[in-house]
Amino acid sequence: MFKRIGNLIKGFMGLFIGGLEKRNPEALLDVEKENLRKQIAEFNKGLATHAGLVEKLMSQTKKLDKEETELRAKTAANLKAGNRELAGQYAVKLQAVDKEHDEMAVQLEEAEVRYKELVKARDVSVSTAKKKIEELSRDIDDMKVKTAMAELNEMASGMVTSIGGSGDTLNRLEGMVEEERTKAAGRARVAKDSLDMGDINMKAAEEEALAEMALADFAAAEGIEIESTAKAEPSKPQSETTKGTMGPGVSE
Template identity: 85%
Template sequence: MFKRIGNLIKGFLGLFIGGIEKRNPEALLDVEKENLRKQISEFNKGLATHAALVEKLISQTKKLDKQETELRAKTTANLKAGNRQAAGELAMKLQTVDKEHDEMVKQLEGAEARYKELVRARDVSVKTAKKKIEELSRNIDDMKVQKAMAELNEMASGMVTEIGGSGDTLNRLEEMVEDERNKAAGRARVARDSMDMDDINIKAAEQDALAEMALADFAAAEGIELESTEPKASEKESSTGTTKSTMGPGVSE
């Protein structure tokens, strides 16, 4: 019973954490970057320990090499001096050192090869991880762009649907505006037709006459001679002649 409840709680926590990870992929990627740095640091510590072992083997190999050289020289010297017993003991010791030296060289070669393999494995692993992180970063950026584009497309699609759905409203609004415009034009025409143009013309003539009288008074006061606004005699005759000519030869005055 409790195990099932525990599994259920774990399942809910997994879903919750998974949802957070989906909403924040950058944070998850930063965590993986930090984990990679920690792993590289720990790997380098182990690599440094192995490198120290290699250096120790190198030092021991050099020491055995030097000891072997010295023993060989001493054995040769005692043998030439006739000290066979001492030369024999030195020769036996030389064999032991030589054997130990050969084993040390093999260990050194193996440790050196292992060190190079570890370095290569580290470099390849780090390079692969970095490449994957870079790809994930680009994918996250592309995901953001695609998500933004999808949201814009969805918004545009919604706007098109809303605009298309509001066609009836726009048609009604157009009819209302047209109807009101026609009513306003009708009212303007009625008002214009209701105006008494004869009265307006009379008032306009009165205004012109008053203006002429004021102008005549001003000219008299200033001693300015005004030209008559009535047509001259020649103009009257010309006008009369033109009228007669248009009446035709068979028409009397």
């Protein structure tokens, strides 16, 4: 019973976490990047330990190589000097050192090969992981772009449907605006027609006459001659004047 409840809780938690992961792929990718960095750091620690072992084997091999050279020289020198017993002891020790040197050389070669394999495996793994992360980053960016385009298309589609469905409202609004505009134009025309242009023109003539009188008084007081603004009557044509003065019977 409790096991089934536990499985059910795990299932709900899995669904919840899965939903969060789908909604936040960048966060999940960042977590994987951090995990990759940690794994590389741990791997490099192990690799450094192995590299230390290789260096230790190299140092021991060099030491055995030097000891082997010294023992060989001592064995030869004592043998030539006739010290067979001492030469024999050096020869036995030389065999042991030579054997150890050979074994150490094999271990060093294997450790060196293993180190190079580990470095190659690390580089390949890191390269593959980085490539996968870059591909995922591009996929996430592409997904965002496509999601945004889909949302815009859906929004545009909804707007078209909404605008098409609200045609009656727009028509009513257009009718209301046109009606108010017509009323405003009518009121403006009525107000214009209601103006008494006769009184306005007479008032303007009075103001002009008063201005001319004031100007004439000022000119007279200052001794300034000004031209009369009265319009002279147009002169009659010479032909008409001649006709009037000529007596009857006189031809033109």
